[in-house]
Amino acid sequence: MNDLSDSSGRGSPRNDSEAADRERNRFSARAMRYGRVGANVGGVAARMAGRRLFGLDAETEKEAAALAMALGGLKGPIMKVAQLLATIPDALPPEYAEALGKLQSHAPPMGRAFVKRRMAAELGPEWESKFAAFEYEAAASASLGQVHRAVGHDGAALAVKLQYPDMRSAVEADLVQLGMLFSVHRRMRPAVETSEVLKELSERLREELDYQREAGMTRLYGLIFADDATVRVPEIYPHLSTDRVLTMTWLEGRKLLDYKDRPLEDRNAIARAMFRAWWFPFSHYGVIHGDPHLGNYTVFENGAGRAAGINLLDYGCMRTFAPKFIQGVIDLYNGLLHEDRALMVHAYETWGFVGLSNELIDILNIWARFIYGPMLDDRVRTIADDVEPGMYGRKEAFQVHQALREKGPVTIPREFVFMDRAAIGLGGVFLHLDAALNFHVLFDEAIAGVDIENVTQRQRDAFAQAGVPMPGTGVTGTSA
Numbered sequence: 001m002n003d004l005s006d007s008s009g010r011g012s013p014r015n016d017s018e019a020a021d022r023e024r025n026r027f028s029a030r031a032m033r034y035g036r037v038g039a040n041v042g043g044v045a046a047r048m049a050g051r052r053l054f055g056l057d058a059e060t061e062k063e064a065a066a067l068a069m070a071l072g073g074l075k076g077p078i079m080k081v082a083q084l085l086a087t088i089p090d091a092l093p094p095e096y097a098e099a100l101g102k103l104q105s106h107a108p109p110m111g112r113a114f115v116k117r118r119m120a121a122e123l124g125p126e127w128e129s130k131f132a133a134f135e136y137e138a139a140a141s142a143s144l145g146q147v148h149r150a151v152g153h154d155g156a157a158l159a160v161k162l163q164y165p166d167m168r169s170a171v172e173a174d175l176v177q178l179g180m181l182f183s184v185h186r187r188m189r190p191a192v193e194t195s196e197v198l199k200e201l202s203e204r205l206r207e208e209l210d211y212q213r214e215a216g217m218t219r220l221y222g223l224i225f226a227d228d229a230t231v232r233v234p235e236i237y238p239h240l241s242t243d244r245v246l247t248m249t250w251l252e253g254r255k256l257l258d259y260k261d262r263p264l265e266d267r268n269a270i271a272r273a274m275f276r277a278w279w280f281p282f283s284h285y286g287v288i289h290g291d292p293h294l295g296n297y298t299v300f301e302n303g304a305g306r307a308a309g310i311n312l313l314d315y316g317c318m319r320t321f322a323p324k325f326i327q328g329v330i331d332l333y334n335g336l337l338h339e340d341r342a343l344m345v346h347a348y349e350t351w352g353f354v355g356l357s358n359e360l361i362d363i364l365n366i367w368a369r370f371i372y373g374p375m376l377d378d379r380v381r382t383i384a385d386d387v388e389p390g391m392y393g394r395k396e397a398f399q400v401h402q403a404l405r406e407k408g409p410v411t412i413p414r415e416f417v418f419m420d421r422a423a424i425g426l427g428g429v430f431l432h433l434d435a436a437l438n439f440h441v442l443f444d445e446a447i448a449g450v451d452i453e454n455v456t457q458r459q460r461d462a463f464a465q466a467g468v469p470m471p472g473t474g475v476t477g478t479s480a
Contacts, residue, residue: 253298
């Protein structure tokens with residue numbers, strides 16, 4: 001077998017021993033970072049609680065900076081949670097949301113010794129013979145794992161995703177820290193009650209550790225977009241995949257931000273493909289890609305060198321909804337479009353909001369009109385005129401925060417969390433592209449002919465064909 005990276009010295013006892021030592025040191029450093037985050041987050045929490053107990057003024061900006069410093073060295077699930085929370089109005093204090101939203105992970109990928117151990121443990125001691133070539137140096141790294149290039153015996157370019165060691169313990173540790181943050185927040189007269197948010201984040205993060213589930217969700221999207229020329233989905237190689245190793249075709253493409261200065265025609269083509277990649281699976285199958293950040297898309301071109309569509313990557317963070325929740329999303333759109341307040345209230349109740357007063361409905365409509373705004377406006381426009389990508393939704397979030405301080409708190413239903421995250425993430429990408437489209441027409445096309453009974457049957461059939469267990473998706477709190 002060919003090693004696509006550095007094959008010199010492969011199998012040398014000395015080199016293997018040195019690599020193992022380096023790997024142990026790297027893993028020890030990673031473990032120490034996880035230990036420090038608990039102490040540092042706990043320290044911030046204790047200072048906040050102490051100031052509130054003794055009636056002292058909160059130094060939220062300093063505390064937020066301290067928290068960001070505590071978390072900033074980690075490559076773990078807490079990074080994804082932190083960035084997600086920054087999109088939910090008042091899920092955390094504004095200063096915390098801003099600091100956490102800027103977090104980036106710079107921890108290095110695991111090295112050669114880890115790769116050998118992980119691959120041998122998952123695919124057997126002769127794992128190398130199952131590939132025509134394998135690149136030991138990671139091509140990309142993320143919060144839960146890293147990706148390596150390889151070549152299959154059929155000549156296909158492959159991406160092999162390896163889960164980092166001890167991620168289950170890391171996820172549980174991070175969720176403890178998240179619970180601590182929410183606990184402190186509950187003492188600060190919050191506008192949003194976050195107990196359901198914590199449950200939702202916990203279940204979704206645990207799901208991301210199951211690469212067999214991710215393989216099934218990838219197959220599901222492959223079925224959904226089988227006849228679509230603008231959205232490409234990787235093909236899974238089941239015999240080279242396990243719970244902690246996932247092998248799929250490598251989809252060649254360029255970074256989305258490489259197209260920021262391309263002609264509007266190219267940028268619009270990318271935006272149309274992204275809109276369809278998110279809204280069509282939701283409206284027709286009740287499933288969304290819940291992590292629409294820039295690293296999860298690449299762009300492929302046609303023969304003329306123009307943007308033709310997107311490669312949709314990484315299916316770990318997915319959310320499935322009951323068909324009646326889809327109807328609730330459509331009902332809210334129509335309620336806002338036609339100023340039908342009764343339909344708006346019905347939609348919020350379908351989503352899972354309870355105990356709504358007229359004042360709370362008005363407050364929720366501030367956020368709803370922001371999310372739905374471009375789709376209510378029947379004209380060609382950008383997603384948010386004259387707004388910087390980093391400020392997308394900030395003004396509306398502040399308004400909601402201020403209003404809920406007076407009239408709240410309101411309990412955020414679990415189903416809202418990833419809908420909100422995906423909508424904000426998608427809007428941010430449209431802002432980066434500066435795309436100008438008629439989003440009203442695109443949305444009407446996406447929901448045209450949607451019938452809940454048909455969605456129910458289509459969802460059941462597609463999950464069965466993809467080999468994904470059909471989740472319980474009741475909107476009253478059961479998980480997906």
